[in-house]
Amino acid sequence: MKASPVEQKELLRLQAIDTKVQQLDHQAKSLAQHAEIAALNAQVHAARQAIAAQSGERDDVRTELRRIESDVDVVEKRIARDTDRLQHTSSVKDVQALETELVALRKRLGDLEEIELAVMERLEEREAAVAEAQATRDALLVQVGEGEVARDAQLVELDRLLGDLRRDREAIGSSVTPELIALYEKRRVAGHGNAAALLRARTCSGCTMTLTGSDLAVVREAPADDVVFCPDCGAILVRTEESGI
Structure with a gap:
């Protein structure tokens, strides 16, 4: 799937909100x-x-x-x-x-x-x-x-x-294509809430696994508008200047 780097970064904001919602839901129950x-x-x-x-x-x-x-x-x-x-x-x-x-x-x-x-x-x-x-x-x-x-x-x-x-989630969701949102939601279900993660210093912030070898090569060679995934947790990997690739 293709998605602009800007849209992919919005997924990180979406993930942060969803994580906070999950935490608040847990807090309410606990x-x-x-x-x-x-x-x-x-x-x-x-x-x-x-x-x-x-x-x-x-x-x-x-x-x-x-x-x-x-x-x-x-x-x-x-x-x-x-x-x-x-x-x-x-x-x-x-x-x-x-x-x-x-x-x-x-x-x-x-x-x-x-x-x-x-x-x-x-x-x-x-x-x-x-x-x-x-x-x-x-x-x-x-x-x-x-x-x-x-x-x-x-x-x-x-x-x-x-x-x-x-309300913030709805605003962010409206700025991302429906296809990317659908993929994000699918990954969120499969990953038990972990759908998108920042790739920082070659490490997935979702599962803390560091990419090496062929996995790193695949991500490094993918165009900026390609949607790539963590080979370990399956989260959408969002690449930035912090990614170290």
Whole structure:
């Protein structure tokens, strides 16, 4: 392929822009906030699991407390009923039976109230544990939000820089023939981003290999408007006064 030395030099500018774009793309994907946010989100997930577990234990204790409260209510109603019957009966036999039952009921009530108090204390502990887990989750969510704000600010700046580079690339591309651009793009894909390289002191700046022997002779003998390639990396070799040939 033929291309003027001026056009070939433009490929170096194009390569510099593409390299910078590649670096900025990598930078955007490798921001420290990405890993930090991911780690925080993992902690948020763990905190939510802790909340679910603690809430389940709290709800179990609540159910237990309701059952005990129901038992207390039943016993209290039986005491009230038997006390009323005791006050209105004249039968000695009934009085003895009711008094015996009331003693048993009051003991049962006392036992239930002790259990109720212990369960209420457990419930307070479980509710405190849930509140603590929720506070941990909320604090982590605040950190996630702050990390996302910092990340987004950096991404906005990187996107601005990328926009400037893409506009510069478009301007340079318009000054080069479509055929040369197509060749450059093909080489960029094949070379994993390395498409054009300056030949400086007989060395390819793309792969740092020095041309010798027949490879150097081919490049040296090629007309200035010939497009030549590095025999090692395949990049378009751009020759200038620095090439040393």
